[in-house]
Amino acid sequence: MALFPQSALQPGVRKREVFGWAMYDFANSGYTTVVITAVFAAYFVGGIAQGAPWGAFAWTLALSISYGLVMVTMPAIGAWADLHAAKKRVLILATSGCVVGTAALALTPRVDGFSGVLVAMALVIFSNTFYSYGESLTGAFLPELATADGMGKVSGWGWGFGYIGGMLALGLCLAYVLWAQSRGLPAAHFVPVTMLITAVLYGVAACVTFVLLPERAVPQARAEKSSAWRQLRSTFREARKYRDFMWLLACTVSYQGGVAVAITLAAIYAEQVIGFVPNETMVLIFVLNIAAALGAFVFGYWQDRIGHRRSLAGTLLAWIAVCVIAASVTTKGGFWWAASIAGLAMGSSQSAGRAMTGVLAPPGQLAEFFGLWTFATRLASIIGPLSYGLITWATGGNQRVAILATAVLFVAGLLMLLPIDMRRGREAALRA
Template sequence: MALFPASALRPGVRKREVFGWAMYDFANSGYTTVVITAVFAAYFVGGIAKGAPWAAFAWTAALSTSYAIVMLTMPAIGAWADLRAAKKRVLVLATIGCVFATAALAVTPSFSGAAGVALAMALIVVSNAFYSYGESLTGAFLPELATAEGMGKVSGWGWAFGYVGGMLALGICLAYVLWSQSRGLPAAHFVPVTMLITAAIYGLAACATFVLLPERAQPRAADTGLGAWQQLRATYRQARAYRDFMWLLACTVCYQGGVAVAITLAAIYAEQVIGFVASETMVLIFVLNIAASLGAFGFGYVQDRIGHKVSLAGTLVAWIAVCVIAAVVTTKGGFWWAATIAGLAMGSSQSAGRAMTGYLAPPLQLAEFFGLWTFATRLASIVGPLSFGAITWMTGGNQRIAILSTAVLFVVGLVLLLPIDMQRGRQAALRN
């Protein structure tokens, strides 16, 4: 069997278009890896907020604000993009917004006290909102590229390539951090440079997407933004016709809430609970990305063979194990086991969720339905990290209880996965 079988692609789709599409995953993964997970999250808590008891909560509050903005706007933006066949144009604007806001994070160490905290939070809100728009829009291209039988493979290629991009950005940043630390330079010196590196990689790599990925959709109406809102309201009224998709959204809210905890708080947990230092944390996240890349790529083939639903269920069981292990281990070596399993589960669960969305989305409403999927993932990103931060605060800083509580999100996600009938959902999508 060929590694990239032509049968996975829709008629007329060339492999270079898939490469261009995957390059966006490559481009934007550095943002989540460096800014949200490995570098800026820990620096915000320990450097800008000076380790204050409310620091982790402030970090999750900034992220939650950005997700709330996306929840309220992305479905309508997706509906508008479907009507105008403008997914690519909006993707370009979202990319520019995220790149510039990420680069602007480089100035935050120059401010102190409340001004520094406020500026950092504001820039995280802006950059993460634009990042989320881009993630949703690039996902909406997937059903235009892949056949129903190849959705898992193509989604897996993108996620796997994305983690390679995350490793590249993190690797360059890690090299600079180690060089700076060897010369006794403080975090206030090397963190800004890592933000500029991340922004540059994002912007440059995304150019390949803009050149190679065509907009295959055709405009359906020369309408205004009001038409997008009307279309969105019609979709909500028809929700019962897409009950399997709606079950998927409910499942996504729960399990992605747990994944969001891993993405946004892994570095903080590793440093404050397990005792990692900044360079060790970056190596940990680097290895986690290797595991996630392998998980996304390999599991894409497994997913198309055994089915989307069974594949996602397997990853949720793995996530439950991660939460339990992370809560009980006391050594760095033990935490490495949890991180490795988390990496494999992260790549496969995120790839599976995107492929299931593409499988159940009506072909004429791809950006809109991926906008609804983004609504669910961003609601999850509010529920998960805020719950973690609140539990940590209420238990006097006990992050072990908080991470163990996160397992509940994956258990509920597993339960909500059970009613989904993929074939029934696919038939409903094709009747549109």
């Protein structure tokens, strides 16, 4: 914990509390790495859906439904948690839901036929919804722990812990997969075990958070009752006064849709199109996570030197190159090049977008404007993968066309970046 000074923390906050908070990033990263990206995604399409042309669409539909549920319900859940000072209680419930849902995915190979597809989709919707609740709630603790000047340091420390946790979960799963394959066991045997490994690691590591992280908020006497959509409309009306921020939201929906495709479909593409086997896919995702961590860290210094908008534009160009390379290569070596560039671009593009949001958001309304940014990223998580799945289905399972079409999202994001004037947007934010 010597990576940042005590001055980065709010008065009375101890470093062990920050460690407990960062451990939640460590805990939940295994879910996205193993379930959403590396293992279960590919197994769902190739094993449960048996490689059917609609398999990728069914996978993206399940994720889209979960993201839609989160978009509709999370503002109201957050408001209730603030009103009752219950962020930690709700975080425990959300974590329990995701852990149980992840463990239940181990049962999916036992259900045959289309019923198995429906059961797997239902469990993915359930687990991913609760995962998203936990991700949002843990972020709400950050302003209670860090000062404005220390927010980046503390957040970055948690981000780094997240990559370590994701790689640990994937490493344990990879070790078991290699052991199982050496004994001739099929994916229907070792994939369920990886779900149990992920669920146990998530639950055990999250307990550190629950022990060390206190609930510092106090219950409010009363609050205005409003629906999630009414709250969203109110915040959106306020944000419309800031045209540069609104262009950033549009840009975010577009390019983050492409990023969501990479996160949710990389393993499926690697196995279904390029010919990777499960253990090779897991190594690929492991290396991609390392590249993403390096990209986010190094890029943070670069973007401060050349400017946020120019930096994001550079990463979007890199993403376009990734789509073109991935759509055209036929060898595993060629796809490794695409994956390496994607890893670097993933960490850097997400870092740049969040930094731009911080610059353009009025200092007195940070939570509201970051809430809109979160809404945009969730909407992107629906648009990108669902479009990929629909194109794959419409072309009879041709994922090369789908990945090439994903480049359009990055091109659109690049075009929407052009009208943004960071200086003008910052002045508008400060006037507020």
